[in-house]
Amino acid sequence: MTREFDPLKSYRTLKANEKMIAYAGFEVKADESSDRREGVVKISSFHRPYGGGYLTLTFMLDQGEKKAGTPSRQRLCENLTEESLRPLLGKDFERLVKVALDSPEHVKGWQVEEINVYFRSIEEREKVVIEEKLIPALETVLPCKFGPVEWWPVSRKSPTAGKEKVRADEISLRALLRKWFGPG
Numbered sequence: 001m002t003r004e005f006d007p008l009k010s011y012r013t014l015k016a017n018e019k020m021i022a023y024a025g026f027e028v029k030a031d032e033s034s035d036r037r038e039g040v041v042k043i044s045s046f047h048r049p050y051g052g053g054y055l056t057l058t059f060m061l062d063q064g065e066k067k068a069g070t071p072s073r074q075r076l077c078e079n080l081t082e083e084s085l086r087p088l089l090g091k092d093f094e095r096l097v098k099v100a101l102d103s104p105e106h107v108k109g110w111q112v113e114e115i116n117v118y119f120r121s122i123e124e125r126e127k128v129v130i131e132e133k134l135i136p137a138l139e140t141v142l143p144c145k146f147g148p149v150e151w152w153p154v155s156r157k158s159p160t161a162g163k164e165k166v167r168a169d170e171i172s173l174r175a176l177l178r179k180w181f182g183p184g
Contacts, residue, residue, distance in 0.1 A: 018044035018046075018056060019044050019045050019046065020042060020043070020044045020152050021043055021044060021045045021126055021151065021152050022043040022126075022130060022149050022150060022151045022152055023040055023041060023042050023043060023149075023150050023152070024040070024041050024043070024135065024146050024147055024148065024149045024150065025038065025039070025040050025146070025147040026038070026039050026040070026041060026144045026145060026146045026147065027039075027144065027145050027147075028061065028076070028143055028144055029143045029144065029145060037061060037062055037063070038061075038062050039059060039060050039061035039062055039076075039111075040059075040060050041057050041058065041059050041060070041146075042057070042058040042060070043055055043056070043057055043130060043149075044056040044058070045122070045126050047122065047123050051120075051121050051122070051123045052094070052118070052119060052120050052121060052122060052123075053118070053119060053122045053123065054116045054117060054118040054119065054122070055116070055117045055119075055122070055126070055129070055130070055134065056099075056114065056115075056116050057114065057115050057116075057117065058112065058113075058114045059076055059077065059111075059112065059113045059114070059115075060110055060111075060112050061076055061110065061111040061112075061113075062109065062110060063109050063110060063111055075111070075113060076111065076113055076142065076144075077098060077113045077115055077142070079141065079142075080096065080098075080115065080138075080141055080142060081096065082095055082096045084141045085117070085137055085141065088133070088136070088137035088140055088141070089117075089119075089133050089134065089137055090133065091120075092119045092120045092121050092122070092129075093117070093118075093119060093120075094118040094119060094120055095118045096115060096116070096117055096118070097115065097116040097118070098113075098114070098115050099114040099115065099116060117134065127151070130149055131149055135149065
């Protein structure tokens with residue numbers, strides 16, 4: 001007898017085993033027609049044996065109050081391309097892959113997007129790559145202003161997803177982080 005495949009459970013397991021190394025808050029630059037929106041980006045790192053690897057950036061953006069009849073907001077990373085990042089990230093940048101989540105972790109009032117940024121050389125260089133190249137490049141391309149990068153303690157155990165049950169309509173930024181990354 002085969003067990004039924006649960007994509008949400010599989011996704012949560014995958015996210016729980018990511019090597020989270022940092023996170024940063026950000027604010028979407030508001031124009032006259034929109035209100036201020038805040039979010040957080042979770043940064044995970046994966047190394048390959050040859051020294052290359054990639055950074056997974058999971059953007060979680062507060063949608064704010066949406067009035068009836070208001071059209072859906074544009075995806076945050078929609079205009080982010082390899083061509084827009086290549087001159088800003090230098091020769092070590094390989095490619096950009098947008099991950100189509102199609103809302104596997106649907107949380108009312110939150111927009112979740114994910115991208116993977118591949119580098120030829122990243123091992124033991126994450127801090128420099130993230131703080132001096134990636135975040136400034138994202139601020140140039142995206143309508144965002146990022147706060148300081150908060151580094152995940154190396155000694156801290158990997159977070160586990162799904163430990164805390166939270167009703168979707170009562171979720172706060174802190175509760176969302178705890179739900180996704182586990183208790184601090």
